[in-house]
Amino acid sequence: MANKSLKVLFVPLLNAGHVNPCIAIAEQLIDSGHRAVFAVDSVWSGKLTAYGIDEIVLAKTDRPLHSPNDTPDATREMMASVMFSDASALQKAIIRAKHSDLWTKYAIKMDKQLERLLPDIRPDVIIVDQLIALPAVELSGIPCVWVWSGGILEMVNDERAPPRQSGLSATGDQKLWQEFRQIVKNNEKDEWRAFNHYVVGRGCEPLPEYYFHNPSHYLNIYGYPLELDYQDIRPLGRNFVEFDHFMRTERHLTFAVPPELAAKPGKLVYFSLGSIASMDVSNMRRLVAILAKSPHRFIVSKGPLHMDYTLADNMWGEASVPQIQVLPLVDLVLTHGGINTVTESLYFGRPMIAMPVFGEQYDNAQRLQDKGFGLRLDAYRCSEKELLAAIETLLSDRRLTERLAEDAFTASHNVAKQFIISDNDMLKQNTIYELMSKFTNLIIVQLDDNDKFTMVPDNAFGNQPKLKQLTIRSAEKSIGSHAFSGLTGLRTLNVNYDQLSHISANAFAIDKHSNESLTISLNRNLLNENRLSFLLD
Structure with missing residues (x-):
């Protein structure tokens, strides 16, 4: 499965705020050999091919609300809803709650389209960037990832954090939090009941109370810098993964100040x-x-x-x-x-x-x-x-x-868990190890096919106390003293040096008592070296 090229279907809300993060994710998938397919409307059709993305064009009636591409209608709609005004965040949240049926109607239209399309598309994975559940995705049995581009407080209604769309401070008066939440609930409860009835009627489990989606059914990913995140006051479950950002590369675009x-x-x-x-x-x-x-x-x-x-x-x-x-x-x-x-x-x-x-x-x-x-x-x-x-x-x-x-x-150094370098001509001798030392929370390190490197320096991994898996397949000719020491929690060590000619004393001086479950895989060239006698102690 690891080497299989996956067909990934993206179903974003069709405005730039949701499409752009999905493009960023798609770029990474495409670079890894997978195929990205977007469900788009006629407005977006043809605009994604520059990124290597395939498109499936939806029916015209499935265009979402507030699309800036329909500027006259969108402007009138926004003006009429007081969104374009000096009304308070609470007043605008009430308007949105009272008109949540507009969002559920759009979700139902999209759901019916997907129900027809999914058997023909047959994706391996579905990535949605929506605000409301799409039963066709859940009923398909296809693994689903939910991207949250609409704000991280939308993901979970947790009373330890401010309510979504309130603009209230995390250090502010929590009575104001409670009042804001209750007012919004009172204004959207009828539409929530109606949409929950639709979801159950489609054969899905009931939604959690006042949620228009079920976060426990998906892998939830979101782009928000750890420095701004609310995890200090509201930790998330294991099915939530934080990234610093979902930023597309825009390799095909250039800009210079006029x-x-x-x-x-x-x-x-x-x-x-x-x-x-x-x-x-x-x-x-x-x-x-x-x-x-x-x-x-x-x-x-x-x-x-x-x-x-x-x-x-x-x-x-x-x-x-x-x-x-x-x-x-x-x-x-x-x-x-x-x-x-x-x-x-x-x-x-x-x-x-x-x-x-x-x-x-x-x-x-x-x-x-x-x-x-x-x-x-x-x-x-x-x-x-x-x-x-x-x-x-x-x-x-x-x-x-x-x-x-x-x-x-x-x-990104402070939160990164994986460090993978493969055939990178830009990195020179020791640069890789200097760069890696900036990352202090790594769990997996993989160094592949870097034929410019000539040696593993002394204490190369001394700054990686949390490392669990280390794989090196490179062209180093020598290994420095205590190169692998300091790895107190290592579980897997895979080393393959085809051109190795010298191993320094104590190169593999790994603390056996701190690595009781350590599995070591070495190529024959290393097994002939008496420096590995510690393995037999």
Whole structure:
């Protein structure tokens, strides 16, 4: 099974906030020899082939709500629902709860399509990025992974953490948490009962109370930096896996700051309210007018209605800009607080001013401020003085800049569990071991076919106390003294050196009492060496 090429079907909500993380996961699968197939609508059709992704086009009636590709209808719908307003997070959560039938109707349409399509597609694995259960997936018996791009507080309604979409602080008044939760429950309970009835009628188990999905039935994965996560107050179960981000590579895209903007003075700032919130042209005009008074320069992702407003002289923008290529070039990010922009900005070590408009954006914005990675402002009520002062505050905060730069390099090191290097021409002698020393929680290390390496240095694995499995298949000609010592919990050691000519004394001085279950597999070249006599003691 390990070597089998899998056919993986992706079923995301069809807006950029959900499709983009799925693209990132698909890229990794494709690089590993698997096939990625996306269920998309006509709007997305043809846009994924650049990533090597296959597409199955759904019926037009299955297009999701609030698609920025249907800008006139989407804008009217959002305006009418007060999502584009200075209403509070609670007021917007109530509106969403009262209209949850719109989401369940969409889920039912998607469910019926999948019921027809799955027998023909026959995927080995299904990856969904939805907010509501799709019974056809569960009833298919096909292994399923649920990606959470809609906010990590959506995954589990745990009273040890703030309620989803509330924007309430994890260190705040928990009475406010309880009040927010109860109000939302009261407004969505009828629709929950109706959807639960549908799910049971399809032959599935009843949903947990006030959940529109059953998290225990899936492997749940989510992209959120450990520095922002709520695991310190709300640990998750074994079927939840955290990643720092789901960031696509965008290898086919390039970007350079336009000459007319590059020639201007000031720091460089990226401004994006996402594909949906940017459809509020009135508010975009207001914010652009404020930023026009800043001494700094701005790259602006203008959104689907980009033709309806103009930018100031200290700005450049287009309907959409290649965010992954832009972020490394800027000094600061002004964002709506969408989960993708937050995780990608932190990946590149950029401070943020988060101006949430709806949904999980409130939670992300508050978390950034609570953890000291940025500031939260009201997208509709922030004054000229507040916004311009916030920009100067973050741009002049050298300690934050240094902290973010360090975290951008070390964040993944602190949580990584596997370290696999295979046929990498970029790594030179000892670089691999120096790099590996940065990772302190490794459980599996695998070094394959690195023919530039000539020796395993002394105490090469001395910084890996948690290592359980070590596999080395390389071209090293010598092994240094105590190269494998310090591995107190090792269970499996596989070593294969075809060109080995020298083993230093005590190279395999492994503490036998700390490794009572150790299984060692060595090639014949090593078995002829008397340095291994310790194995017979």
